[in-house]
Amino acid sequence: MTWTATLLAALRGAARYRAALQAENLALRHQLGIYQRTCRCPRIRPLDRLFWSWLSRRWAGWREALVIVRPETVIVWRRRFRDYWRKLSRAGKPGRPAVAREIREITRRMSLASPLWGAPHIVGELRKIGIELAPSTVARYMSCRRKPPSPTWRTFLQNHVREIVAVDFFIVPTVRNRILFVFLILAHDRRRVIHCNVTSNPCAEWTAQQIVNAFPWDTTPRFLLRDRDRIYGHYFQRRMKNLGIKQVVSAPRSPWQNAYVERLIGSIRRECLDHVIVFGERHLMRILTEYFRYYHRYRIHQSLEMDCPKTRSVQRADHGQVLEVPHVGGLHHHYERVTA
Numbered sequence: 001m002t003w004t005a006t007l008l009a010a011l012r013g014a015a016r017y018r019a020a021l022q023a024e025n026l027a028l029r030h031q032l033g034i035y036q037r038t039c040r041c042p043r044i045r046p047l048d049r050l051f052w053s054w055l056s057r058r059w060a061g062w063r064e065a066l067v068i069v070r071p072e073t074v075i076v077w078r079r080r081f082r083d084y085w086r087k088l089s090r091a092g093k094p095g096r097p098a099v100a101r102e103i104r105e106i107t108r109r110m111s112l113a114s115p116l117w118g119a120p121h122i123v124g125e126l127r128k129i130g131i132e133l134a135p136s137t138v139a140r141y142m143s144c145r146r147k148p149p150s151p152t153w154r155t156f157l158q159n160h161v162r163e164i165v166a167v168d169f170f171i172v173p174t175v176r177n178r179i180l181f182v183f184l185i186l187a188h189d190r191r192r193v194i195h196c197n198v199t200s201n202p203c204a205e206w207t208a209q210q211i212v213n214a215f216p217w218d219t220t221p222r223f224l225l226r227d228r229d230r231i232y233g234h235y236f237q238r239r240m241k242n243l244g245i246k247q248v249v250s251a252p253r254s255p256w257q258n259a260y261v262e263r264l265i266g267s268i269r270r271e272c273l274d275h276v277i278v279f280g281e282r283h284l285m286r287i288l289t290e291y292f293r294y295y296h297r298y299r300i301h302q303s304l305e306m307d308c309p310k311t312r313s314v315q316r317a318d319h320g321q322v323l324e325v326p327h328v329g330g331l332h333h334h335y336e337r338v339t340a
Contacts, residue, residue, distance in 0.1 A: 023055065103131055104141045111142040156248075157188065163222035164188040164248075166261040167211075169202065169229065170268075174278045182288070183207065185214050186261045187221075190309045191301055193264070193292050198281045207231055208239040215243070223248050225258055267295075275331055287328075294327035298334035 103126075110122050117125075119139040126133055157164065165187050172180045181202045185195040195214035199206060215221070224240060225248045226232055232247075240247055250257035272291045278284045296309045320339035327333065 026055075099133070099137060099141065103133070106131070107133070107138055107141040108143050160223055162189045164225055165194065165221045165223070166225040166258055168227065168258060168261045168265065169231070170265045172198075172273060172278055172284055174280060174284075176279075178280075180278070180281060180284055182284070183210055184261060184264065185210070186264055188260055191260065191264070191304065192296065192309045196285075196288055196292065198285050198288070200281065202231055204231055204233045204235040208236045211240065211243070211245075220245055222246060225250065225261075227255070227258060228252060272328060272331065276329075291328050294332055294334070298327065299332070 107122060107126070110125060111117065114121075119135040119142065122138050122142070123133060123135050126138070165185055167183070167185050169181050169183055172182060174180060178200060180198055180200055183195075183197050183199070183202065184193060186192070187194050195210060197210055211224075220243050222245070224245045227250050237247065255262050268288070268291065272287065276287060278287070298312065299308060300306050301308065315337045319337040321337065322335055323338045324333050324335055
């Protein structure tokens with residue numbers, strides 16, 4: 001029984017050795033085929049990876065036969081490259097060779113004289129005069145020039161402040177639950193309210209007529225700033241074009257781009273309409289007229305250096321006693337000196 005088991009184990013071992021030998025031959029032939037197919041640098045394809053995946057499941061010694069790239073080989077290569085660069089750096093000065101000062105000055109002069117040229121263009125120009133430089137080197141020695149930033153919305157408003165008027169609507173409910181629409185035209189230069197009117201049924205024709213009424217003859221502004229309300233339709237735009245007014249439309253949902261008139265509307269609500277009850281169009285127009293009289297002559301604006309839209313004179317301290325003058329039904333006051 002023992003001799004039989006020994007004989008069977010020997011036969012089984014021989015069969016396994018022969019199978020392993022055949023698998024190793026197959027793996028080596030496959031690697032040789034890869035080398036012959038890809039010349040110097042072996043390139044493994046997806047089918048090659050699939051073959052090795054199948055072989056690794058059926059042969060335990062597949063790692064020993066895989067000699068395309070081993071970890072030991074990679075480590076040896078890295079050590080050889082490290083030793084090579086170490087010897088090279090010790091032989092001379094570390095880093096790239098320095099560029100002569102004259103060449104640096106020529107490169108900088110070219111970039112200053114021709115600001116539209118990039119590094120490749122300067123490389124070609126230097127090559128024509130016998131100087132060979134890489135584009136990265138030229139880019140390093142080019143003069144740093146910043147692109148002029150595009151003008152912002154605020155810059156546009158500041159540059160054309162004397163030529164811009166802003167328009168906008170706001171609503172006011174009455175004691176009878178009617179909705180009145182107030183149309184405002186504001187000049188940017190001194191925050192002056194050029195025109196104001198009230199209606200219960202606004203339309204494009206009515207709105208365009210308000211612009212015509214506000215700017216008779218040759219007093220039309222250059223720019224008109226508005227939002228994207230549908231009331232400024234085709235008829236309104238055609239009338240503005242006939243008047244020679246260029247419309248500047250703010251971006252969607254960006255009331256900050258029409259900030260001056262939005263701030264005016266907020267001031268009207270906080271300082272006037274939130275404290276009164278409106279009965280109708282005439283009543284609302286009378287309230288607004290009185291408020292604008294105070295607004296133009298006596299209301300202080302921080303943006304106007306603590307002055308009013310209509311410049312208010314400064315009185316001397318010894319001019320007389322201080323008198324309080326009410327406005328808008330006593331909601332606001334201004335103070336002035338009066339001689340006895």
